[in-house]
Amino acid sequence: MANFSPEILFLSFTASTAILYMINNRRRSRPNSPSLPSPPNKLPIIGHLHLFYKERKPHKSFAELAEKLGPIFYVQLGRVPAVVVSSNELAKQVLKTHDQVFASRPNLLSAKYLSVGPAAVTFSPYGAYWRQARKLCVTELLSPKRVNSFKVVLDEEVNRDLIFAFATDFFCLAAFGVRFLENEEKEEGQKSRYLASVFVEVEELLTGFYYGDFFSEWVWPGWLTGYTPRVIKGTRNLLNSVEEIFDKTSKRKQLLDTSALLLHGNENLIEVLRRVQKRDDLDVPITDDSLESIVSDMFVGGVDPSTATLEWIMTELARHPRESMRLHPVSFLIPRQSSDKCTLEGYEIPAKTRILINNHAIGRDPKLFENPHDFIPERFQQEDDIKDFKDEDFRFMRFGGGRRGCPGYDFGLNAVQWALARLLNHFDWALPRGVSRGDVDLQEVYGFAARKRVPLVLIPTVNKDYDFNP
Numbered sequence: 001m002a003n004f005s006p007e008i009l010f011l012s013f014t015a016s017t018a019i020l021y022m023i024n025n026r027r028r029s030r031p032n033s034p035s036l037p038s039p040p041n042k043l044p045i046i047g048h049l050h051l052f053y054k055e056r057k058p059h060k061s062f063a064e065l066a067e068k069l070g071p072i073f074y075v076q077l078g079r080v081p082a083v084v085v086s087s088n089e090l091a092k093q094v095l096k097t098h099d100q101v102f103a104s105r106p107n108l109l110s111a112k113y114l115s116v117g118p119a120a121v122t123f124s125p126y127g128a129y130w131r132q133a134r135k136l137c138v139t140e141l142l143s144p145k146r147v148n149s150f151k152v153v154l155d156e157e158v159n160r161d162l163i164f165a166f167a168t169d170f171f172c173l174a175a176f177g178v179r180f181l182e183n184e185e186k187e188e189g190q191k192s193r194y195l196a197s198v199f200v201e202v203e204e205l206l207t208g209f210y211y212g213d214f215f216s217e218w219v220w221p222g223w224l225t226g227y228t229p230r231v232i233k234g235t236r237n238l239l240n241s242v243e244e245i246f247d248k249t250s251k252r253k254q255l256l257d258t259s260a261l262l263l264h265g266n267e268n269l270i271e272v273l274r275r276v277q278k279r280d281d282l283d284v285p286i287t288d289d290s291l292e293s294i295v296s297d298m299f300v301g302g303v304d305p306s307t308a309t310l311e312w313i314m315t316e317l318a319r320h321p322r323e324s325m326r327l328h329p330v331s332f333l334i335p336r337q338s339s340d341k342c343t344l345e346g347y348e349i350p351a352k353t354r355i356l357i358n359n360h361a362i363g364r365d366p367k368l369f370e371n372p373h374d375f376i377p378e379r380f381q382q383e384d385d386i387k388d389f390k391d392e393d394f395r396f397m398r399f400g401g402g403r404r405g406c407p408g409y410d411f412g413l414n415a416v417q418w419a420l421a422r423l424l425n426h427f428d429w430a431l432p433r434g435v436s437r438g439d440v441d442l443q444e445v446y447g448f449a450a451r452k453r454v455p456l457v458l459i460p461t462v463n464k465d466y467d468f469n470p
């Protein structure tokens with residue numbers, strides 16, 4: 001018998017019982033706009049899910065649909081009404097003109113489990129709690145002053161050949177003042193491999209493209225398809241790693257002789273949060289649980305996209321010089337949710353509609369980028385706003401945009417640039433014997449931070465001209 005996944009069985013089950021539910025289907029969630037384009041073949045209960053689910057590359061399926069339906073269309077994803085926008089003008093309307101209305105995130109089951117207490121920043125609904133947590137990130141944790149102090153740490157981190165281990169270690173040292181993978185050589189990379197697998201799992205679960213998330217008001221689909229147990233296990237593994245960081249940082253004070261602490265003697269991220277927690281002018285108190293949630297948010301939000309970006313850059317370098325962040329944005333579909341009704345391009349979008357900005361399609365739009373797949377670095381020489389990361393036209397949204405745009409872009413860019421400089425300076429890189437440039441796989445796994453489907457394998461040789469002990 002063919003080997004059907006629980007999700008496919010669930011799809012068949014829901015489709016075959018659809019007629020019963022059709023009677024109850026009051027189309028209450030469809031935007032009240034009769035002319036909003038929408039693909040045909042909408043089924044009861046699952047809506048358009050069957051069009052996107054098999055391939056699990058919604059950004060590509062949506063890009064194909066946009067060619068037929070135009071830059072704004074409606075899809076019903078299970079119980080979730082969603083509007084996909086695929087042009088920079090519409091992205092600007094969502095992220096700038098109506099930024100406040102679209103400032104919430106979809107309510108994901110995975111995000112609920114990921115947060116120890118209230119959701120931290122990334123998945124928090126727009127409101128007083130998010131405002132305070134975000135302000136904390138911007139002013140205390142990721143301020144330019146702090147980012148500059150990380151450069152000292154970055155100078156220390158050399159001679160590591162695993163991209164993930166390198167970036168994770170750097171991030172933990174910079175943010176928490178401790179090395180997460182300090183015994184990595186002794187343990188032969190076991191821990192970084194384990195952590196990478198935890199991240200890959202959590203990333204996948206946070207995409208919002210699983211059954212549990214399309215029927216979140218019903219508990220049983222999540223359990224029936226195995227999604228909820230997967231979320232619980234994945235987030236438990238992640239939170240165990242976060243606990244480990246807490247343990248290590250509490251011992252940090254006893255490690256006063258480590259060079260990291262001497263060089264980076266100021267407060268680490270957890271110490272900053274503990275200090276702020278005691279302030280009496282906070283709009284919303286920071287409980288121990290919310291503090292832990294913010295730390296895990298910074299851990300996932302920081303390590304994940306930085307390592308994914310680094311791996312894509314190394315991949316494109318291994319093939320031949322190419323652009324990376326435009327062609328491989330970590331967020332293919334920037335997710336938002338409307339808190340009120342609003343009009344986009346003449347169409348009325350009701351409150352509680354999921355908005356997906358197709359960053360993948362916009363970054364490859366030939367109307368915005370001539371020969372979008374070609375490596376033409378000169379294109380950026382003429383484009384001051386893109387070069388300066390202002391991107392007033394919303395064409396190049398590698399850090400998202402608007403009030404929910406990435407608060408860690410400075411940190412992230414610095415981390416990636418410095419890590420890349422070291423990796424390229426200290427080592428010469430080659431493809432494994434028998435593998436040619438054209439063989440390097442470019443497929444991605446759709447995730448919270450889109451990673452390569454097949455991990456990159458390169459052979460480093462120490463650059464003899466580099467003086468490790470100047």
Ligand code: HEM
Nearest residue numbers: 121122301302305306331398399400401404405406408412
């Ligand atoms: C190269 C590295 C990075 C990339 C490409 C990246 C990309 C992104 C993107 C695309 C978003 C969604 C923005 C939106 O919805 O408009 C985001 C959000 C976020 N990022 Fe980053 N990021 C990076 C590094 C970091 C770092 C280092 C941190 C923190 C240490 C961080 C923390 C966050 C947080 C907290 C959010 C959620 C903001 C909110 O919802 O208010 N990111 N990032």
